[in-house]
Amino acid sequence: MRFSNQPKEALKVKSAPLGREFLESQLPRLLEDQVDLISYRRDASVYPAGRPQAAFRATSTDEVVQVVKIALQRKLPVYVWGAGSTYAGGVNPSSGGIALDVSPMNRILAIDRTRAVVLVEPGVTYGALLEALRPHGLTVGIVPLTGPSGTVGGTISSHGLGTGSPRFQGTGDEVAGLEVVLADGEILCTGSAVLKEAGFFQRYAVGPDLTGLFLGANGAFGVITKIALWTHPIPAHVETMALGFADYPTAANFIAHCQERELFRNVWYGAGYDKAAVAARIAGAAPAPDFCLGLDLRGEPEDVAADRRRLTQAARGYGGDEYPIFNDVFFSKLRRDFSFWYGYAGYFSRSMCALLMTSMESSTMPRFFALLTRFRADYPEFTWGAGTVLCRRGLHGAVIMFYDEQRQWEAARQACIACCEHLLRIGCVPYKTGKVWASLMDNFPAYFKLLQKLKTALDPQRLLAPDNLAL
């Protein structure tokens, strides 16, 4: 296995001089002041910060086209910024160039009730989107737990997940089509919108699914400028529950059992917590099980009640049972009380932490938590946590490591590298790849070779997000 989370020298794009006068004449709102540029150096990951030569806050597709064409002319790399809240280094301008901030592109362009599609610009946040859809009785399938800040463009470009995942899987599965500015400045629409008159109503049309090429691509293949998402009726009723299990293998078997029988069909969010996390939340009020699964069920009240009974029954078949105290003191609050959640999210974003996201099948879960135990013992200087997020198929695993940025930056990076290597060995697949996991791409040779060919075809100068996905 080969791993280092530094960009490979051979792949590094050498930025051309900015050509200030030329750029200023072309892009009058270009930001070059070092103070302005500080906020475009890095996200919250342990990946090293970059130094953009300039930043531009785009307000329209035309402006994105203009920036991309100028970047091509001047051979300047372009790193797209949404809210910059991902823990994968994708926005870090490791090769300099222009930080293209699309967060001002924040208009909701159409709520098409007949087609059940909402068309948005990439800088729309989920908070704003949900607020706009609510009066129509609508929501979107997947919402990351990023509070009000995560943008739709950044989330689909980094394979978002969260509320809706047990039912719909990932953000990509809920995208009906895209408008993308390619590296040569050309504008592409995908899905049924390849025919302008038809617009966005069908993801799969004409030939292969080109929408998928840009999902999770971290801006390496194009700049997403419009996104069509499927809408869904807001479920009538919400309730939460928690199930406790004596050990990980039986909990993993329970999850596989429920996924096979689609017992999670009305579950909109599910999160798995280890004993330490549960014990901390309930503060010794009861013995903590080894594993606890919090579930957020939504739908018609009678369907939710029936599914709740089925899930409890199935859990008992695996030696588990309802564990109400965890639901009462923590999980129900996390899911219903937004001030509680935002406080929780704020706590994460204020404390420097590294977050490694992986994808795994449920039978890998015991090894995933065993790895965490090992890392807690091997690296006691950091505070480690881990959790799983339930998906329609499989699970996502998050390893979270808190560190002191002043003293422990390099050591934290090394610990993360070691953790990534071990996660791969136990069968966890990188999920939010960005730059943090990029050097692992060599471990998927056929996949990576095809990505490289596509990159060469679409962006021969390698100006779009160099180093992301090791491209």
Ligand SMILES: Cc1cc2nc3c(=O)[nH]c(=O)nc-3n(C[C@H](O)[C@H](O)[C@H](O)COP(=O)(O)OP(=O)(O)OC[C@H]3O[C@@H](n4cnc5c(N)ncnc54)[C@H](O)[C@@H]3O)c2cc1C
């Ligand atoms: C407390 C906390 C909780 C979180 N919880 C979740 C969670 O539950 N689920 C989850 O999925 N994530 C989660 N995250 C990670 C991340 O914050 C979210 O996925 C967020 O929604 C990403 O959006 P963003 O606007 O911050 O993306 P950014 O970080 O700005 O961008 C992500 C990547 O996409 C690229 N990109 C951005 N916009 C475009 C575009 N228009 N075109 C092409 N490429 C683009 C960027 O270059 C970068 O590589 C969490 C983060 C925090 C801090």
